[in-house]
Each structure stands twice: as structure tokens, then as C-alpha cells.
Amino acid sequence: MALVVTKFGGTSVGTTERIRAVAERLVARKLAGDDVVAVVSAMGHVTDELVDLANKVCDDPPEREMDMLLSTGEQVSIALLAMAIHALGFDAVSFTGPQVGIVTDAVHSKAKITEVRADRVKQALAEGRIVIVAGFQGITPDGQITTLGRGGSDTTAVAVAAGLGADVCEIYTDVDGVYTADPRLVPTARKIDVISYEEMLEMAASGAGVLQMRSVEFARNHGVVIHCRSSFSDQPGTIVKEADDSMEQAIISGVTHDTSEAKLTIRDVPDHPGVAATVFGRLADANVNVDMIIQNVSEDGTTDISFTTPGTDLARAKRVIAEVVEELGAREWLVDENIAKVSLVGAGMRTHPGIAARMFAALAQAGVNLDLISTSPIRISCVIASGQVEQAVAALHTAFGLDDESVLAETSPACGEGV
Amino acid sequence: MALVVTKFGGTSVGTTERIRAVAERLVARKLAGDDVVAVVSAMGHVTDELVDLANKVCDDPPEREMDMLLSTGEQVSIALLAMAIHALGFDAVSFTGPQVGIVTDAVHSKAKITEVRADRVKQALAEGRIVIVAGFQGITPDGQITTLGRGGSDTTAVAVAAGLGADVCEIYTDVDGVYTADPRLVPTARKIDVISYEEMLEMAASGAGVLQMRSVEFARNHGVVIHCRSSFSDQPGTIVKEADDSMEQAIISGVTHDTSEAKLTIRDVPDHPGVAATVFGRLADANVNVDMIIQNVSEDGTTDISFTTPGTDLARAKRVIAEVVEELGAREWLVDENIAKVSLVGAGMRTHPGIAARMFAALAQAGVNLDLISTSPIRISCVIASGQVEQAVAALHTAFGLDDESVLAETSPACGEGV
Numbered sequence: 001m002a003l004v005v006t007k008f009g010g011t012s013v014g015t016t017e018r019i020r021a022v023a024e025r026l027v028a029r030k031l032a033g034d035d036v037v038a039v040v041s042a043m044g045h046v047t048d049e050l051v052d053l054a055n056k057v058c059d060d061p062p063e064r065e066m067d068m069l070l071s072t073g074e075q076v077s078i079a080l081l082a083m084a085i086h087a088l089g090f091d092a093v094s095f096t097g098p099q100v101g102i103v104t105d106a107v108h109s110k111a112k113i114t115e116v117r118a119d120r121v122k123q124a125l126a127e128g129r130i131v132i133v134a135g136f137q138g139i140t141p142d143g144q145i146t147t148l149g150r151g152g153s154d155t156t157a158v159a160v161a162a163g164l165g166a167d168v169c170e171i172y173t174d175v176d177g178v179y180t181a182d183p184r185l186v187p188t189a190r191k192i193d194v195i196s197y198e199e200m201l202e203m204a205a206s207g208a209g210v211l212q213m214r215s216v217e218f219a220r221n222h223g224v225v226i227h228c229r230s231s232f233s234d235q236p237g238t239i240v241k242e243a244d245d246s247m248e249q250a251i252i253s254g255v256t257h258d259t260s261e262a263k264l265t266i267r268d269v270p271d272h273p274g275v276a277a278t279v280f281g282r283l284a285d286a287n288v289n290v291d292m293i294i295q296n297v298s299e300d301g302t303t304d305i306s307f308t309t310p311g312t313d314l315a316r317a318k319r320v321i322a323e324v325v326e327e328l329g330a331r332e333w334l335v336d337e338n339i340a341k342v343s344l345v346g347a348g349m350r351t352h353p354g355i356a357a358r359m360f361a362a363l364a365q366a367g368v369n370l371d372l373i374s375t376s377p378i379r380i381s382c383v384i385a386s387g388q389v390e391q392a393v394a395a396l397h398t399a400f401g402l403d404d405e406s407v408l409a410e411t412s413p414a415c416g417e418g419v
Numbered sequence: 420m421a422l423v424v425t426k427f428g429g430t431s432v433g434t435t436e437r438i439r440a441v442a443e444r445l446v447a448r449k450l451a452g453d454d455v456v457a458v459v460s461a462m463g464h465v466t467d468e469l470v471d472l473a474n475k476v477c478d479d480p481p482e483r484e485m486d487m488l489l490s491t492g493e494q495v496s497i498a499l500l501a502m503a504i505h506a507l508g509f510d511a512v513s514f515t516g517p518q519v520g521i522v523t524d525a526v527h528s529k530a531k532i533t534e535v536r537a538d539r540v541k542q543a544l545a546e547g548r549i550v551i552v553a554g555f556q557g558i559t560p561d562g563q564i565t566t567l568g569r570g571g572s573d574t575t576a577v578a579v580a581a582g583l584g585a586d587v588c589e590i591y592t593d594v595d596g597v598y599t600a601d602p603r604l605v606p607t608a609r610k611i612d613v614i615s616y617e618e619m620l621e622m623a624a625s626g627a628g629v630l631q632m633r634s635v636e637f638a639r640n641h642g643v644v645i646h647c648r649s650s651f652s653d654q655p656g657t658i659v660k661e662a663d664d665s666m667e668q669a670i671i672s673g674v675t676h677d678t679s680e681a682k683l684t685i686r687d688v689p690d691h692p693g694v695a696a697t698v699f700g701r702l703a704d705a706n707v708n709v710d711m712i713i714q715n716v717s718e719d720g721t722t723d724i725s726f727t728t729p730g731t732d733l734a735r736a737k738r739v740i741a742e743v744v745e746e747l748g749a750r751e752w753l754v755d756e757n758i759a760k761v762s763l764v765g766a767g768m769r770t771h772p773g774i775a776a777r778m779f780a781a782l783a784q785a786g787v788n789l790d791l792i793s794t795s796p797i798r799i800s801c802v803i804a805s806g807q808v809e810q811a812v813a814a815l816h817t818a819f820g821l822d823d824e825s826v827l828a829e830t831s832p833a834c835g836e837g838v
Contacts, residue, residue, distance in 0.1 A: 016472060016475035016476050019476055020476055023476075050495070053435060053495070053499055054498075054499065054502055056435035057435050057438055057439055057442075057499050057500075057502050057503040057506060058502035058503060058505055058506040059506065060505075061502040061505065062501070062502065062505050064512070065498045065501045065502050065505070065513060066498070066502075068494060068497065068498035068501070068513050068515075069494075069495060069498035069499065069502075071494075072491035072494045072495050072498075075487060075488075075490075075491045075494075076469070076472070076488060076491050078487065079473075079484045079485070079487040079488035079491075080472055080473065080476050080488065081476075082481070082484045082487070083473055083476045083477035083480040083481065083484050083485075083488075084476040084477060086477055086479075086480065086481050086484070087476060087477040087478065093483070094484060094487050096487075096564075098517075099562055099564075120562070143518055143539070145515075145518075
């Protein structure tokens with residue numbers, strides 16, 4: 001008998017038929033002898049409808065009231081799912097985030113979970129009931145309703161699993177696991193059976209959309225094992241957990257890509273202390289997220305600074321940079337929206353030198369020009385032209401033997417230089 | 420400066436346009452110097468849509484989960500109304516029933532308010548904000564979400580007004596007050612300016628649909644003055660309060676009617692102690708509401724028992740009576756669904772004898788036959804054929820001088836016999 005926390009996203013509970021299917025899945029789990037907690041999102045279309053309503057009454061709705069509004073979406077889902085379980089003759093009880101004791105900070109629309117008081121869930125489980133918990137929402141210590149922002153329901157599921165000491169947190173989604181590359185781009189991409197938190201974080205940060213970084217971070221910090229799997233099949237998906245010896249020892253876990261960013265470059269900025277601090281301080285003040293930052297070596301007392309930012313932040317970033325360029329006396333600034341970031345992720349990089357060189361060689365052979373490069377101990381990212389993303393990902397996938405399941409670390413050729 | 424609690428029903432907040440109109444009304448009130456609390460229902464269509472969803476996943480949804488589901492309706496309204504007020508440049512804050520501290524018993528779907536902890540509302544008012552409260556919902560001491568059943572939002576408004584010691588509880592509705600008769604039946608019906616709790620209760624109980632009995636009872640028990648008025652005009656409506664000398668001293672306040680009931684009769688039931696207790700005990704066990712009960716004097720050791728019950732309870736009532744008739748050895752039972760109840764309500768009945776005789780005479784003159792009669796100190800009700808309800812109400816309205824505003828107690832003729 002295991003204690004299982006399962007999470008179903010908006011697509012999985014998008015219609016009453018799908019809610020009934022989820023109910024059947026949970027009941028089957030209960031019948032198999034497990035204690036079952038389900039965390040659910042709002043029905044697929046509901047959040048958009050609520051946002052539309054808000055826009056009809058207010059151009060710039062206060063975030064506190066948006067949280068009040070949007071949190072009803074999950075409340076509808078949990079009630080319907082509990083009812084659907086009752087219709088199958090089983091006992092279920094639903095709890096909102098506030099009821100379950102998902103305590104958060106007071107940053108409305110992107111609150112962070114600070115505590116999970118799982119007593120009510122534990123008691124309901126002890127009474128033999130299937131417990132349904134609203135994802136995406138919480139309550140501040142002084143009783144304000146909050147929402148957790150993008151990917152919040154995954155984080156709720158992991159946090160509840162941590163609070164209960166669950167054996168596993170299963171995240172059901174519309175794909176059947178984490179892949180070595182996006183299967184839409186690379187038909188030979190294969191599902192990864194087990195991956196470490198660390199690699200999963202790098203993959204999520206560099207474009208793999210299956211799991212949200214926040215939930216993986218939360219899982220790593222609390223030692224929660226995540227099983228990422230499909231709502232539409234019973235096949236096992238991808239297990240995310242602490243690295244250990246039992247894991248498949250691939251040098252490279254996967255190739256990810258991200259076409260949602262834009263690149264800004266400030267040319268010939270005077271190279272004296274505090275310049276970078278000014279640029280990125282001002283961007284932070286304007287709430288602009290910055291991903292890669294590259295500053296080239298100085299020449300003639302000036303340098304170039306480039307960075308990438310999500311497309312959603314681009315308009316704000318441009319406003320800030322236009323001001324900053326003038327203040328700093330830089331020559332000009334440029335923006336390029338037609339970029340893509342291609343990344344290679346693998347814990348094996350630490351012990352297998354030369355991966356970067358092989359990566360650059362493979363890209364060169366495929367005729368892909370590199371614009372920016374940045375690295376972490378287990379990731380190498382290159383910015384390229386967005387039109388070349390498909391050939392770049394496919395070339396890397398092949399070059400690092402990911403097309404073929406038999407190519408594992410022990411059989412792959414070791415190379416020369418370090419990264 | 421007054422402290423005003425206002426309540427807007429589902430029609431008044433049925434669309435985003437109407438929500439904006441309510442926001443303007445509240446802001447005007449705030450600008451006039453009042454402290455403003457608004458209690459709102461779910462948008463008109465929302466509750467039905469939620470019930471439809473529930474029926475698609477479960478034939479007989481648990482009431483706890485229905486409360487979880489339905490309470491989202493008001494939560495959407497309060498968030499949107501708070502946003503609409505922000506759009507006008509004013510500060511508003513919304514609270515759910517649980518947040519505001521509407522504590523109820525645990526009878527899901529028809530919970531009763533046991534306590535209102537209005538501290539959060541008081542604090543928000545002290546900060547100069549317009550406060551929006553979700554009607555119809557509350558929370559049990561152990562944290563379950565409940566709903567208050569039919570007319571629940573009115574009761575929330577009165578309870579919040581009581582908790583705050585508000586000067587008045589304004590209930591906005593789609594009619595502009597309480598009338599001496601239903602204006603759809605009696606074109607000469609006139610709006611009542613002031614009415615006592617006691618008369619209002621009798622009118623509500625006998626068919627006047629404007630205010631729910633529960634909210635009037637709550638108002639009487641806590642001395643809350645209700646102002647029942649139209650969402651679509653600024654004209655004053657009807658004030659409901661403790662009877663005092665300032666009130667218009669009409670003998671009769673109004674004529675009400677109710678066509679939603681059915682009559683059951685048990686014929687020739689042995690007349691020994693405990694028979695009525697058996698009949699009505701069994702009906703209560705089956706959750707059948709009973710309105711009028713008439714037992715005629717015994718003849719030959721048997722008697723007839725008649726009672727009326729809402730049409731919604733008729734199927735259950737018939738099942739119970741079929742069993743009871745057999746057990747008690749009564750001759751037969753009859754059901755009549757084509758009935759109407761016509762009532763005359765007025766505190767003046769206590770001091771003006773002969774009202775009943777005048778009522779019966781007026782109905783006889785209009786050719787209306789009486790089936791059952793029952794009375795309270797300030798009400799006389801007659802059951803008649805449903806096809807005659809219009810002529811009966813009109814005849815009584817005229818006979819008691821309600822057509823003409825100048826006919827008040829001091830000018831009306833005193834009559835002979837008591838009721």
C-alpha cells in the first residue's frame with residue numbers, strides 16, 4: 001500500500017467526461033490498495049473565461065481580486081471530481097487550497113508556498129476517503145486567497161506530497177514523459193525513464209515544457225519523487241528523483257530548445273565598474289526577466305553586452321534599454337527577435353570533457369551559426385537563428401547518440417578538451 | 420454619514436454591464452459620505468450552469484460538494500464587483516462568506532447562520548474601502564463551506580447588517596417595494612411605504628415573494644431595519660421595521676396569494692388521540708413541508724383532516740399519506756392540485772373585529788367559494804379554486820379600501836363580529 005499524490009491539469013479535467021475518466025482512474029488506484037490524494041487544476045477553458053469577464057469590468061484588475069476570481073476555477077473542478085467519485089460509489093472529499101492549509105506569502109498572482117498544514121488531508125485519508133485538493137491556490141497567514149502563478153498546480157501537488165510524506169507525486173499531463181528532445185521536432189526522440197532533479201531543472205529552464213521549474217525545485221528541496229506520466233495511458237512515464245547509482249548513465253540526457261526569447265545587445269558601452277549592475281538593476285526594477293547574459297572582453301575601453309529575455313517582457317526591456325543606452329553613453333542598441341536557444345543537458349558533462357567542442361562541431365557540420373554561448377556545469381546553451389532550430393536539435397540529438405537507446409555512457413567515445 | 424449594507428440579487432449582477440451599474444451606485448453612495456457594504460448573489464445564470472455540470476457527473480451529488488461548487492458563483496460576483504469599483508478609481512475589497520466570518524451550522528445546502536464575526540469588514544471600512552461580501556455562503560466552525568439555501572443572500576445581508584450595527588439593510592430587487600397586492604393581478608395595487616416585521620412575515624409566508632421569511636425573521640430578531648427597493652430606480656421602496664406609532668395605521672396591509680400549493684384530504688379517519696400526531700409526524704419524517712392544517716369536528720367517531728403542501732413536496736406527501744391511510748383505517752384520501760390560497764394580512768385585525776366576516780362577504784359577492792379557512796392573529800387565509808384567484812384578490816383589495824391611498828384606519832368603518 002502506497003500513499004500517492006496525483007495531479008491532473010486543465011486538459012485532463014477539461015470536460016465532465018474527462019472528469020469522470022479521472023474519477024475512474026482514482027477509484028482503480030484506491031481499489032488497488034493505495035491511499036489517494038488528487039490535486040486538480042481548473043477545467044481547461046474556465047480560466048480564460050474568467051479572465052475575459054475581468055477584462056470586461058476593469059482594464060487593470062487588482063491582483064488580489066484576480067486571485068479571488070481565478071481561484072473559483074479549481075474549486076469547481078474539485079467539487080465535480082468529488083461528485084464523480086461519489087457516483088462510482090466511493091467516498092471522496094474536496095478541499096480548497098485554504099482549507100487544506102496551503103499557506104503562502106502575500107504576493108498575489110504568483111505567491112510562494114511557505115507551509116503545508118496537511119492535517120485535514122491526513123484525517124480524511126485515515127477515514128478511507130479519496131481526497132481532492134484544489135491546485136494553484138493558497139491562503140496567506142492573514143486569510144487572503146492567493147494563486148501560485150504559472151505551473152502552480154504542479155507545485156501544489158509536490159507541496160502536498162511533501163507535507164504528507166507521500167511515496168510518489170504523479171503528475172499527469174498530455175504527454176507521456178520527459179523526452180530526449182521535443183518529439184515534434186525529432187521523431188527519434190525517446191522517453192527518459194529516470195532523470196535527476198538537477199538535469200530536469202536544467203531541461204525545464206532551457207525549454208522542456210513538461211514540468212515547471214518551481215515544482216521540480218520544490219521536489220528537490222523536499223526529496224519528493226515525481227512521476228511525470230500521461231493522462232491517456234497506463235504506461236509508466238519519467239521518474240524525477242535524486243541522482244543515484246541506479247540511474248541510466250547517459251552523458252547527455254536531452255536536447256532542449258526555446259524559441260520564445262529575444263536578444264538585446266548594447267554596443268560600445270564604456271567599460272567601467274558598475275555598468276552591468278546599472279543595466280541589469282534597471283531591468284530588474286522594471287520586472288524584466290533576463291535569461292542569458294554575455295559580455296565580451298573589452299576593446300578600446302568599450303564593450304558589448306548582450307542578453308536574452310522572454311518575448312513577453314520584450315516591450316518593457318526595450319523601454320529600459322533605450323533609456324540606459326543614453327545614460328551610459330553607449331553607441332547604440334539592437335534587438336533580434338528571430339533567435340532560438342538550443343541546449344544540451346547532462347550530468348555526465350562534469351566527468352566527460354569535450355562535450356562543448358563536440359556540440360559546436362556538430363552544429364557547424366549542420367551549417368548552424370552560433371551567436372551567443374553560455375554554460376552551466378551540466379548544460380551548454382547556444383543562441384542561433386530561429387529558422388535553424390529544427391536542424392540544430394536533430395543534429396545534436398544524433399551526434400550525442402540519443403537516437404539509439406543502446407548508446408549509453410560506457411560505450412560513447414571520450415573526447416579531448418574540457419568545456 | 421450612515422453605515423449602509425446593500426444587497427444585490429442575481430438579476431442585478433446578471434451581466435458585466437449590470438455589475439458596472441452596481442459599482443456606480445455604490446461609488447455614488449460612498450461619495451455621499453456613507454460607509455458602504457455590498458452583499459451580492461451569483462450572476463443570474465451561473466448557479467443553473469453549475470447545477471447542470473453537477474448533474475453531468477453525478478445523479479445525486481453530495482450536498483457538501485454541491486455547496487463547494489455553488490459557492491463559487493458568489494465568489495465570481497464579488498471579485499468582478501470589486502474590480503468594477505477599482506475601474507472607477509475607488510478602493511474596494513471582496514470577502515467570501517468564510518473570510519467575513521459568516522459562521523453557520525453544518526446543514527449543507529440550507530445552513531443557518533449562528534454567528535457573524537465582522538472584524539475584517541469593520542477594519543476595511545475603517546480604511547475607507549467599499550466592502551463586497553459574498554451572499555448565500557458561510558463556514559462551519561470546523562471549516563466546511565456551506566450555503567444558506569433559498570433567499571440566503573438576503574439573510575447574509577441582514578446578518579452582516581446586524582453584526583456591524585448598520586443603520587439600514589437595503590435589499591435591491593427587480594420590484595420597487597412591497598405592494599398591497601401583486602400588481603400583475605391588481606393594477607390598482609399600491610406600494611407600502613412602511614410595514615412591521617410581523618406583517619411582512621405574514622405576507623411573505625402567504626405568498627408575497629419580495630422578501631424571504633428567513634431574512635425578515637433574522638431582521639426582527641436583531642432589530643435590523645430593511646429597505647426593500649428597486650435596482651433600476653432611485654425611488655424609495657418599502658421600509659420593514661418594528662411597529663411604532665409613526666406607521667400608517669391601515670387595518671389591512673395587503674392581500675397575498677399563493678398558487679404553488681396542493682391540498683390533501685384524509686376522509687373518515689377514526690378520531691382518537693394521536694391520529695394527527697401520526698399523520699404529521701410521518702410527513703415531517705419524509706421532509707414534507709405542511710402549510711395549513713384543518714381538522715373538522717368529529718362526527719360518528721370519525722373526522723376529516725386536510726392540509727396544504729408546496730407542489731414541490733407533493734410526490735413525497737402522496738407516498739406518505741397512502742401508507743398512513745391504510746395504517747389508520749381511514750376511508751380514503753383525495754388530492755387537489757387546482758387550489759389557491761388568498762390571504763388578508765394586517766396588524767389592525769387585532770383591534771378591529773369583524774374583518775373575517777367582511778372578507779367572507781366580499782368573496783361571496785365575487786362568486787368565490789371557500790374551501791378551507793385558517794387564521795393567525797393578523798392574517799386570514801382562504802383556500803379557493805385556483806381559477807378564481809384573480810377575482811378573489813381584486814375583490815378583497817377593493818373591499819378593504821386598498822385601491823385608494825386615502826382610505827386609512829381612522830376613516831374605515833368598524834364592523835361587528837370578531838374573526
